[in-house]
Amino acid sequence: MSPLGESAIAVKLGERADEETHMKVRVLSDHLAKHPFDGMVEFIPAFTSVTVVYDPVRLFLNDGMAPPEGELRYPYDIAKHQLLAIVEQLNEGSVPEPKVVDIPVCYGDEFGADLEHVAEINGLSTDEVIRIHSGGRYLVYMLGFAPGFPYLGGMDKRIAAPRKPSPRLAIPPGTVGIAGEQTGIYPIETPGGWQLIGRTPLSLFLPDRQPPTLLEAGNLIRFYPITRKEYDQWRE
DSSP: OEEOTTSEEEEEOOSSOSHHHHHHHHHHHHHHHHSOOTTEEEEEEOSSEEEEEEOHHHHHHHOOOOOOTTOOOOHHHHHHHHHHHHHHTOOGGGSOOOOEEEEEEEESGGGOTTHHHHHHHTTOOHHHHHHHHHTOOEEEEEEOSSTTOEEEEOOOGGGOBOOOSSOEEEEOTTEEEEEBTEEEEOOSSEEEOSEEEEEOSSOSBOTTSSSSBSOOTTOEEEEEEOOHHHHHHHHO
């Protein structure tokens, strides 16, 4: 564990972004969501860690432990003590089954300007890229970069593609892209250098909704192809 400024602590749970470490992240996140300790403000799951934000004043005032004689006790010490106790008693078998979210995607044409390029560099047809991409199951490791942007694991290496040498200045919301061995969905209009292969009519980020993001860390995503007509009907 390590401090992040005066009001947050990072709990590192592994060295690699793999499913074993992710399970530990999910277990701790699930526990904190159900049993926040007094003074905790929020928690932020990432690839290999969970950052816990706390209110230093509340932690200090509500701390029931007396420090050793002649020593000071800081809010970070209190937060670390609380989290160590939680981590030691976590049971990885207690995490709930992941929620599966089906994402419709209209592949190619104006929605997927780089689909043919992804197919070409991998020696595949565009139909094969669509079949492989929509045939996988993708684990949401974390959200970041932009509100609701999912970092996904599980993409087939057969459709991997490098980032573009120069990023586009504006990518429309819902656009599905590939970068290296990862795939993701742009939730809002933003610059980006990923290879664009399609677009979903679903909104991944609605600030007036609670929660505001469609996806959460720990979800499983399944993509499935739709036609342009189906895309337009969905949007209507």
